[in-house]
Amino acid sequence: MENLWDPTKANGLDELDKLVYMTNLIGADSSLVVWGGGNTSIKTIEKDFMGNEAPAMWIKGSGSDMKSMVRSQFPRLNHENIMPLFERDDMSDEDMVDYLERCLMDAHSPRPSIETLLHAFLPFMSVAHSHADAVVSLTNNDDSVSVLSDVYGDRIAVVDYYRPGFKLSKLVGLAVKNSPHLDGVVLMNHGLFTWGNDTKEAYDKHISLVTKAEEYIAKGRPSVFGLISPRAIEGENRKTLASTLGPYIRGLVSEQQGTVLRYDSSAAVVEFMSSEKGQILSSIGPATPDHLIHTKRRPLWIDPVDIGNIDAIKAAINEAMSQYVKEYTAWYQEHTLQEHPMLDPYPRVILMPGVGMWTTGKDAHAARIVADIYHHTINVIAGAQAVGEYSSLTAQDVYDAEYWPLELYKLTIAPPEKELARKVALVTGAASGIGKTIAERLASEGAHVVVTDLDGSAANAVAADIVATNGFGRAIGVELDVSDPDSVAKAFESTRLEYGGLDLLVSNAGIAPVGAIDKLDLSDWQRSLDINTTGHFLVAAKAVQIMKEQDLGGSIVFIGTKNVPAPGAEFGAYSVSKAAEVQLARVLALETGASGIRVNIVNPDAIFEGSQLWSQSLREERAAAHGVSVDDLETFYHERTLLKRQVRSSDVAETVLFLASERASRTTGAMIPVDGGVKEAFPR
Numbered sequence: 021m022e023n024l025w026d027p028t029k030a031n032g033l034d035e036l037d038k039l040v041y042m043t044n045l046i047g048a049d050s051s052l053v054v055w056g057g058g059n060t061s062i063k064t065i066e067k068d069f070m071g072n073e074a075p076a077m078w079i080k081g082s083g084s085d086m087k088s089m090v091r092s093q094f095p096r097l098n099h100e101n102i103m104p105l106f107e108r109d110d111m112s113d114e115d116m117v118d119y120l121e122r123c124l125m126d127a128h129s130p131r132p133s134i135e136t137l138l139h140a141f142l143p144f145m146s147v148a149h150s151h152a153d154a155v156v157s158l159t160n161n162d163d164s165v166s167v168l169s170d171v172y173g174d175r176i177a178v179v180d181y182y183r184p185g186f187k188l189s190k191l192v193g194l195a196v197k198n199s200p201h202l203d204g205v206v207l208m209n210h211g212l213f214t215w216g217n218d219t220k221e222a223y224d225k226h227i228s229l230v231t232k233a234e235e236y237i238a239k240g241r242p243s244v245f246g247l248i249s250p251r252a253i254e255g256e257n258r259k260t261l262a263s264t265l266g267p268y269i270r271g272l273v274s275e276q277q278g279t280v281l282r283y284d285s286s287a288a289v290v291e292f293m294s295s296e297k298g299q300i301l302s303s304i305g306p307a308t309p310d311h312l313i314h315t316k317r318r319p320l321w322i323d324p325v326d327i328g329n330i331d332a333i334k335a336a337i338n339e340a341m342s343q344y345v346k347e348y349t350a351w352y353q354e355h356t357l358q359e360h361p362m363l364d365p366y367p368r369v370i371l372m373p374g375v376g377m378w379t380t381g382k383d384a385h386a387a388r389i390v391a392d393i394y395h396h397t398i399n400v401i402a403g404a405q406a407v408g409e410y411s412s413l414t415a416q417d418v419y420d421a422e423y424w425p426l427e428l429y430k431l432t433i434a435p436p437e438k439e440l441a442r443k444v445a446l447v448t449g450a451a452s453g454i455g456k457t458i459a460e461r462l463a464s465e466g467a468h469v470v471v472t473d474l475d476g477s478a479a480n481a482v483a484a485d486i487v488a489t490n491g492f493g494r495a496i497g498v499e500l501d502v503s504d505p506d507s508v509a510k511a512f513e514s515t516r517l518e519y520g521g522l523d524l525l526v527s528n529a530g531i532a533p534v535g536a537i538d539k540l541d542l543s544d545w546q547r548s549l550d551i552n553t554t555g556h557f558l559v560a561a562k563a564v565q566i567m568k569e570q571d572l573g574g575s576i577v578f579i580g581t582k583n584v585p586a587p588g589a590e591f592g593a594y595s596v597s598k599a600a601e602v603q604l605a606r607v608l609a610l611e612t613g614a615s616g617i618r619v620n621i622v623n624p625d626a627i628f629e630g631s632q633l634w635s636q637s638l639r640e641e642r643a644a645a646h647g648v649s650v651d652d653l654e655t656f657y658h659e660r661t662l663l664k665r666q667v668r669s670s671d672v673a674e675t676v677l678f679l680a681s682e683r684a685s686r687t688t689g690a691m692i693p694v695d696g697g698v699k700e701a702f703p704r
């Protein structure tokens with residue numbers, strides 16, 4: 021492992037900035053810490069609020085991520101107030117958290133790391149802690165005692181596995197007090213602590229000890245997972261199969277709470293799953309409690325047996341899933357003291373040899389964290405197999421980590437989820453106008469959105485904006501011609517692969533050709549039917565297939581038009597094709613109600629804002645037909661409504677959101693106008 025300390029960057033920084041620099045360096049290497057793991061600290065002399073000098077400790081705040089931390093994420097504690105705790109024999113987690121909160125030197129600073137006491141008890145200026153894969157490999161094997169002594173001799177102390185808290189902190193503090201010459205402490209099934217008289221020394225020792233572990237592993241056995249069987253099916257077929265199976269798996273794991281899936285068929289995962297020992301090794305247990313919180317104790321392993329038979333694979337998935345839930349429930353019952361109800365018993369990591377890995381999460385970001393962490397679990401297993409046989413925490417320790425009150429407490433203080441959290445939506449014609457506003461509105465309420473449009477690059481741009489505003493993975497852009505069955509099939513395959521399924525469809529894409537029927541070109545008539553009728557049929561059919569495979573219900577909203585109940589002269593091609601769309605929606609409501617899928621219609625009118633439908637030529641043509649100027653056309657339309665108000669795309673989006681949400685859970689087959697009030701267009 022390369023030592024990345026750059027004196028030209030670090031020299032001249034104040035001590036806290038040096039700590040930030042070291043923290044970011046360690047955080048940037050995912051083989052040292054992944055997503056929120058690890059922590060660092062320094063001890064300095066600071067002025068307290070009275071202006072008196074006091075020994076202080078700056079430490080990583082709980083829940084922050086080392087790769088992106090900044091100064092304000094390091095709370096400052098009065099070190100002198102903490103140290104009397106070292107004389108105590110025991111302390112509960114709750115008392116420790118309360119006590120440390122009183123040691124904070126600044127009001128409103130973030131909560132300090134749960135490993136604060138351990139840092140405090142080490143009598144050194146700077147301390148660095150990681151969960152380095154290589155070091156955990158050395159602790160997680162049946163031969164760890166001699167392996168650790170081979171690698172480090174007497175330069176380190178080894179401390180048995182305990183959950184972070186007072187006891188572990190005291191054990192480490194005592195070990196170092198008794199042997200002050202040590203370079204570091206290795207915590208079994210957990211990670212590495214190093215220290216120094218300044219930040220650089222703590223970092224240098226850390227990198228040096230991790231490098232020793234890496235070098236030792238590199239000299240170990242080469243074939244760590246046993247023989248690799250050629251089970252992996254080839255690229256494109258693998259993706260097709262994964263997209264076929266995604267919604268079925270998503271339906272099963274979402275029974276208690278919705279999840280988003282992430283599919284991964286990277287070489288490391290495929291190699292692990294295709295190996296002789298993959299299944300056994302994956303069932304042994306998590307690498308560290310830090311991994312466990314995201315991955316659960318074990319992944320679900322599904323042997324698809326006959327890769328060519330979808331029904332047989334689904335049966336195998338179903339069988340394996342029930343078995344998993346049964347085992348999780350039994351494990352919970354064996355260890356619980358009824359202090360906390362059982363968490364959802366479904367897997368976070370699903371491995372299918374030959375096909376790939378799915379990870380699950382409440383959103384795309386969470387599913388990605390699980391995937392990243394499982395890659396590191398595989399690394400740790402590989403390292404452990406190079407030097408011995410992989411071993412893990414005991415079932416009791418795993419239970420104590422998963423049901424750790426301090427970890428569960430985090431769930432209770434999390435902000436309430438948004439209305440469409442855990443949902444996946446697909447919106448057609450979403451690169452501009454009403455469709456774009458709808459996509460953005462659904463995303464702002466927590467949905468993941470597949471932004472589709474004939475203009476693929478414009479769809480990508482809208483998706484990128486949604487991601488920038490709402491977070492990682494919250495949208496993808498997909499080029500889609502709704503009138504082309506192949507294009508529709510591809511867009512829905514992308515959706516299945518990206519998120520594992522679909523909950524909401526907003527069928528919006530449309531065109532509005534103008535012309536009296538006796539003058540209309542057949543091609544314009546046909547194009548209108550292709551997009552405004554057949555387009556809705558094609559996307560709705562694909563959406564319903566996914567929703568039925570998931571068996572989680574769903575909501576479909578068709579964007580109709582005022583012209584359905586109240587057609588306009590010279591809008592024959594448009595009015596006829598949109599009326600057919602509405603009839604399609606109603607038949608679909610009849611056919612899908614029993615599957616819990618709701619189908620509703622929104623009828624907007626005269627929305628000009630950002631609209632592609634209202635092209636310049638259509639505006640000129642309509643202005644002439646009504647005898648007004650182009651500039652006055654929008655006002656002309658508003659003035660003829662009952663409410664005499666401008667109708668905006670955000671008004672349509674609000675109605676779509678309502679119909680998509682659980683608030684409309686008893687409404688299907690409905691048609692809601694969003695037109696400012698046009699009495700000829702009252703639904704009847």
Ligand code: ZN
Binds near residue numbers: 058135150151210211
């Ligand atoms: Zn740790």
